[in-house]
Amino acid sequence: MALDQTDCGLDVALAVIGGKWKPLILYHVSGGPRRFGELRRRVAGISEKVLIQQLRELEVDGIVARHDYQEVPPRVEYSMTDDGMILATALVPLCQWGNVNRSAVTARKQTGRLTEEAPAM
Secondary structure: OOOOOOOOOHHHHHHHHOOOOHHHHHHHHOOOOEEHHHHHHHOOOOOHHHHHHHHHHHHHOOOEEEEEOOOOOOOEEEEEOHHHHHHHHHHHHHHHHHHHHHHHHHHHHHHOOOOOOOOOO
């Protein structure tokens, strides 16, 4: 289905931020311009190849801007665009929910069981 064929914008938003890494990348870049190496250290577990791919996709989607300083050694920074800042703001409630529910979600994942706080659907 094309992105313009539904009345819900979630399909568009998820097409831009979908996956494991993009929301984490946005979180770190929203704090100010970040160099590639800094992002690689901050986004724990991501490979260099995947980070490059995800940053390129975010750049194509107009969420981050890449600035190459044309220096030796190479220096590249990524920063949020205006659209990226709006998107990052929209992700703040998800971050807050995760912080509040971290221990409960972790416990459920470790036991593989539902608790009273999370009834079956």
